[in-house]
Amino acid sequence: KLGMAYKKDDNFGEWYSEVVVNSEMIEYYDISGCYILRPWAMEIWELLKEFFDAEIKKLKLKPYYFPLFVTENVLQKEKDHIEGFAPEVAWVTKSGKSDLEAPIAIRPTSETVMYPYFSKWIRSHRDLPLRCNQWCNVVRWEFSNPTPFIRSREFLWQEGHTAFATKEEADEEVLQILELYRRIYEEFLAVPVSKGRKSEMEKFAGGLYTTSVEAFIPNTGRGVQGATSHCLGQNFAKMFDITFENDKGSRSMVWQNSWAYTTRSIGVMVMTHGDDKGLVLPPRVAPLQVIVIPVPYKDVDTTAIVNECKKTVETLEKAGIRADLDTRENYSPGWKYSHWEMKGVPLRIEIGPKDMANNQARVVRRDNGAKADIPTADLVEKVNGLLDEVQKNLFETAKQKRDACLKVVNTWDEFIVALNDKKLILAPWCDEEEVEKDVKARTKGDLGAAKTLCTPFEQPDLPEGTTCFASGKPAKKWSFWGRSY
Numbered sequence: 001k002l003g004m005a006y007k008k009d010d011n012f013g014e015w016y017s018e019v020v021v022n023s024e025m026i027e028y029y030d031i032s033g034c035y036i037l038r039p040w041a042m043e044i045w046e047l048l049k050e051f052f053d054a055e056i057k058k059l060k061l062k063p064y065y066f067p068l069f070v071t072e073n074v075l076q077k078e079k080d081h082i083e084g085f086a087p088e089v090a091w092v093t094k095s096g097k098s099d100l101e102a103p104i105a106i107r108p109t110s111e112t113v114m115y116p117y118f119s120k121w122i123r124s125h126r127d128l129p130l131r132c133n134q135w136c137n138v139v140r141w142e143f144s145n146p147t148p149f150i151r152s153r154e155f156l157w158q159e160g161h162t163a164f165a166t167k168e169e170a171d172e173e174v175l176q177i178l179e180l181y182r183r184i185y186e187e188f189l190a191v192p193v194s195k196g197r198k199s200e201m202e203k204f205a206g207g208l209y210t211t212s213v214e215a216f217i218p219n220t221g222r223g224v225q226g227a228t229s230h231c232l233g234q235n236f237a238k239m240f241d242i243t244f245e246n247d248k249g250s251r252s253m254v255w256q257n258s259w260a261y262t263t264r265s266i267g268v269m270v271m272t273h274g275d276d277k278g279l280v281l282p283p284r285v286a287p288l289q290v291i292v293i294p295v296p297y298k299d300v301d302t303t304a305i306v307n308e309c310k311k312t313v314e315t316l317e318k319a320g321i322r323a324d325l326d327t328r329e330n331y332s333p334g335w336k337y338s339h340w341e342m343k344g345v346p347l348r349i350e351i352g353p354k355d356m357a358n359n360q361a362r363v364v365r366r367d368n369g370a371k372a373d374i375p376t377a378d379l380v381e382k383v384n385g386l387l388d389e390v391q392k393n394l395f396e397t398a399k400q401k402r403d404a405c406l407k408v409v410n411t412w413d414e415f416i417v418a419l420n421d422k423k424l425i426l427a428p429w430c431d432e433e434e435v436e437k438d439v440k441a442r443t444k445g446d447l448g449a450a451k452t453l454c455t456p457f458e459q460p461d462l463p464e465g466t467t468c469f470a471s472g473k474p475a476k477k478w479s480f481w482g483r484s485y
Ligand SMILES: O=C1CCCN[C@@H]1CCCn1cnc2cc(F)c(Cl)cc2c1=O
Pocket: 075, 081, 082, 085, 086, 088, 089, 108, 109, 110, 111, 140, 159, 160, 204, 228, 230, 258, 259, 260
């Protein structure tokens, strides 16, 4: 079946579900909230991982793998750390027919798995910094509406866990990692994000402060957390007795960070760039950047055309471009155009008898449909140029759309109008948690309440006397507000 049954602007939820399936990224699974990630998704995950892993190796991160399972008493080591999360912990209670003596939890995150061993491994300042990263899956048995990539009961992520002798070192790394997350989104997924700090209410309760990169989905008017980088302070060092003997011989607690991005990032990319023909892939994460399609012509020698296509693919691959050809004879060129548009391949090259005769190829862009006839001799250079243009155009277009949704408000009434208008709201706030709670209470409803998304590091000017949009008290900062995923 070809073509989309749903339009992005008509029925976003159905459109999204159709795109991830028709583009062969996702197969639905018979357990709610669980999805099969097919090669078209996994190859994107692997391209992101290749970049991120290389970058954290430069920051001296070491690869680890910790067990999937954690015992009940260790998981509940600190009540407030898992406050409110308990309902989403998945437990193993049996093996075969027999009950386990004690239930074993499946990791929803790995602090409690790792930190007893950090305590064992860290003795002296010479054991610091400890820098641990693992690529793995985690399980959180959430009940709110499951969405492929965006909210699933099992997902893939990397989780970094580091320990330093000083707060300064921890503070610096938090921001180094946050910058890598910005690059993942803006330079690879072509998704604009805002760097900022979470409020005391929205931060990771077990930590000292949380920073994040926040994206926004114009179609639903919802913010979406892209990735997070926490400074844990010495909270977990205290909880797990992670101390070191400093060079003066006295004992100090370590300063820790933890940070993650997940397969949710792929869903944000799909939502941002997809259109009514299906997926639209930014070239830097496209498993296939160019698809070459032979256009046979009634009695013309098709073998010659197919050979020219093969040569073209070889030339492009030699130049490091991810290219392939579609020579399936049981499908028409037109069918193939739609199929590869559905899969979001950034460039299509059509080669027919006329192109052969003129030593050229017709190149069609997936993002804006532009067609160009390129001389075969210039193909590699022109294709690389076009791939860069597509990458840039997707980012600029997404940025322009996101900025068009931005609304600065100063009063409650303006806030409510903007919220119902699916805007990303920037409002002056007194930074009081009671007010944050009040806004949540006053905006409760089937679409979910409004919340603070982050306080952007880039703060607009806050004129003396500016009052909080919700409380009328003196405003202390500008914060992003909105509904979220
Ligand atoms: O976000 C990150 C980066 C990578 C390592 N972890 C932190 C904090 C994770 C918070 N969090 C998030 N979700 C959780 C769900 C749970 F069921 C339990 Cl028991 C705990 C948590 C929980 O601590």
